[in-house]
Amino acid sequence: MTRHRIFTTSFASVYPHYAAKAEKKGRTRAEVDEIICWLTGYGPEQLAARLDDQTDFETFFAEAPRMNPARFLIKGTVCGVRVEEIGDPLMREIRYLDRLIDELAKGKRMEKILRDG
Template sequence: MTRHKIFTTSFASVYPHYVAKAEKKGRTRAEVDEIICWLTGYSPEELAARLEDQTDFETFFAQAPCVNLARSLIKGVVCGVRVEEVENPLMREIRYLDKMIDELAKGKPMEKILRDG
């Protein structure tokens, strides 16, 4: 089985697209960062370091300090696929992030996106 190209793509190369998608809909880079930190357990400083060192997606998620257990509450469709049905664990993590950024861009309140309550 061949590995998906996104796994070896640098997180930093995709990050500006997350931010642009959010900002186009009136949301902020800080909200994007909050989502990423909530999902992965990276501190803002650690996130900045991962962006700086061009960490690929596979490493970015493999080295995440503390993936949020509440991420399993993320449901829905991204790119025509239900995130909860994605079999590859790494692809599922990437789709969780995609889904959360989609929700941000659609105007969903942060407290609902972060699923802490």
């Protein structure tokens, strides 16, 4: 997938993959939603509206109410690339979310995932 296609892909088309990854490991869709809301500042109703209106990734992150400042504490790799070293700001935000979903699927406690201690 080219850089342009990733950004113009609807968030709603990828969301079921996030949920399935978590649910396959015994976690819940509610936890996935909590992570997304923590990262972006969307409330549950706003998130549902973004999913319904097929918002693309670029718009989803650009219009996020408040990107969580603690997201810079997210470290590690996604697809062999360290998230903290990704230069493109939008791709870094996408990979932050990928990393958080990976942590959820690996059984990490929500307090740790949400960088609450």
